[in-house]
Amino acid sequence: MKIYYINLMRLLRNASAVILILGVIVLGIAYLQGKLETPTMKRYEPIWQGNANEKKVALICNVVWGEEFIPEMLQVLRSKDVKITFFIGGQWAEQFPELTALIEKEGHVLGNHGYAHLRPTQLSLEKNWEEIKKTEEILLGITKKKTTLFHPPYRELDNRVVQLAGERGYITIMSSVDTIDWQRPDPQVIINRVNDKVHNGAIILMHPTAPTVRALPKLIDNLKSQGYQIVTVPELIPAAEQQIEG
Numbered sequence: 405m406k407i408y409y410i411n412l413m414r415l416l417r418n419a420s421a422v423i424l425i426l427g428v429i430v431l432g433i434a435y436l437q438g439k440l441e442t443p444t445m446k447r448y449e450p451i452w453q454g455n456a457n458e459k460k461v462a463l464i465c466n467v468v469w470g471e472e473f474i475p476e477m478l479q480v481l482r483s484k485d486v487k488i489t490f491f492i493g494g495q496w497a498e499q500f501p502e503l504t505a506l507i508e509k510e511g512h513v514l515g516n517h518g519y520a521h522l523r524p525t526q527l528s529l530e531k532n533w534e535e536i537k538k539t540e541e542i543l544l545g546i547t548k549k550k551t552t553l554f555h556p557p558y559r560e561l562d563n564r565v566v567q568l569a570g571e572r573g574y575i576t577i578m579s580s581v582d583t584i585d586w587q588r589p590d591p592q593v594i595i596n597r598v599n600d601k602v603h604n605g606a607i608i609l610m611h612p613t614a615p616t617v618r619a620l621p622k623l624i625d626n627l628k629s630q631g632y633q634i635v636t637v638p639e640l641i642p643a644a645e646q647q648i649e650g
Contacts, residue, residue: 448570
């Protein structure tokens with residue numbers, strides 16, 4: 405009986421050790437995947453819109469193609485005295501540094517749209533940061549300004565990507581009104597989509613397409629006639645403006 409008891413105690417000790425080790429491994433994996441938060445860990449959230457009490461909106465434009473429409477788009481914005489936020493793909497900026505510099509020179513804000521327009525939710529955290537960091541370095545080399553705003557390609561995101569961006573000094577910006585202009589609809593369709601969904605604090609997503617350029621003058625006029633002030637994302641989101649200034 406005594407030998408049986410001793411063997412049982414050894415078995416229990418060994419089992420406890422195995423359980424403890426497995427527990428440490430599981431907790432470690434969960435922490436690395438961003439699925440476990442400690443009480444002191446800051447939780448970052450994507451921003452979909454600005455202050456609902458202020459009659460302001462921001463136009464954002466994702467740029468990974470459509471370079472042939474950028475000059476005309478800039479001309480329209482200049483004529484309407486409107487500044488917007490362009491989220492630039494790093495690969496595109498490498499190919500078109502002069503256009504990238506021109507956008508910034510015109511007084512528009514440049515944000516980070518990743519390097520190769522890959523789907524963030526299908527990438528490791530390491531690869532996600534590589535995409536953001538590479539674009540940051542390219543844009544910094546062209547404009548001498550560091551990006552602090554991130555708009556994920558395909559509007560795809562999950563908590564781990566938002567957390568990663570936040571920990572590395574980025575605010576993740578989404579949108580509350582999508583023109584879906586990448587489908588190249590009639591310009592009036594783009595205008596109607598914005599008119600139907602616009603609201604205080606709206607972030608309105610566009611792309612450089614022919615229909616967008618044709619729709620842009622009337623779209624801007626309609627927003628202004630409804631009393632909306634068209635601002636950049638940092639002007640719409642105080643936290644973003646403070647981060648850029650800081």
